Amino acid sequence: MFEQFSLYVIIGIAVVLLVLFLLASYVKAPPSYAYIISGLSREPRVLIGSGGFRIPFFERLDRVYLGQITVDIKTEESVPTTDFINVDVDAVAKIRVTPNAEGTRLAAKNFLNMTPMMIAEQLQDSLQGNMREIIGTLDLRSLNTDRDGFSDQVMQKAQHKLGIEIISCNIQNVTDKEGLIHDLGADNTAKIKKDASINRAIAERDVKIQVAHADKDANDARVDADTAIAMKNNDLALKRAELKRQADTAQADADAAYSIQQQEQQKTINIKTVEAEIEKTKRQQ
Secondary structure: OHHHHHHHHHHHHHHHHHHHHHHHHEEEEEOOOEEEOOOOOOOOOOOOOOOOEEEOOOOEEEEEEEOOOEEEEEOOEEEOOOOEEEEEEEEEEEEEEEOOHHHHHHHHHHHOOOOOOHHHHHHHHHHHHHHHHHHOOOOOHHHHHHHHHHHHHHHHHHHOOOOEEEEEEEEEOOOOOOOOHHHHHHHHHHHHHHHHHHHHHHHHHHHHHHHHHHHHHHHHHHHHHHHHHHHHHHHHHHHHEEEHHHHHHHHHHHHHHHHHHHHHHHHHHHHHHHHHHHHHHHHHO
């Protein structure tokens, strides 16, 4: 009986130890961190937003920050452009570790167990070097007029080298000690005003041409309408004259026929009268 109880106790202790071992072995990566488990396997295991087991004392657990990090990028020293103008550039980049296993392993070589501030400090030198290199390939006008293109080049050059990706890169300020950027602005302003004046003059000319065309079309329409009315009136007058002629002819024919009929009747009357007179005379004789 005692031996059986001892066996149960040993089994219970073993189960408790197993549960404690499993609890101590299970880890789950929070959304803003990637867990890297290394030690026994040749390739470290990466946990991103998921859980897994590690063997205590035999495997190591490290973290890599995955959240967004703001990095201030400044040239610190003036950098010459392709047209030999020394400029100072300030920019702000939003970066993060590439959120996949390959990017996290690459980032772990540089940013393992670092805080966001430490990662930003580590990235400043690399991003500043990239920005200085790109500035050296542009002229002053391109640098000022195509800041989006400049930002895209900085992003493309820095991406994936350190296991990071740049979410955005905004150029805050571009200055030069000679004031040439101000002169470029003044020149650009004058050009814009000139182009605006030319465009306004062209627009006014086009409006006048359109108005003239509209007036001509309206006058042509009036002339065509008046001509059509005159032709209609003329046709109407001709038709009226023809109808009147036909009416007069018909009336004349009617009058002639009536006169002839009267003459025939008068002739008949005269004959009858003569015959009556003859008959009367005969009777008198």
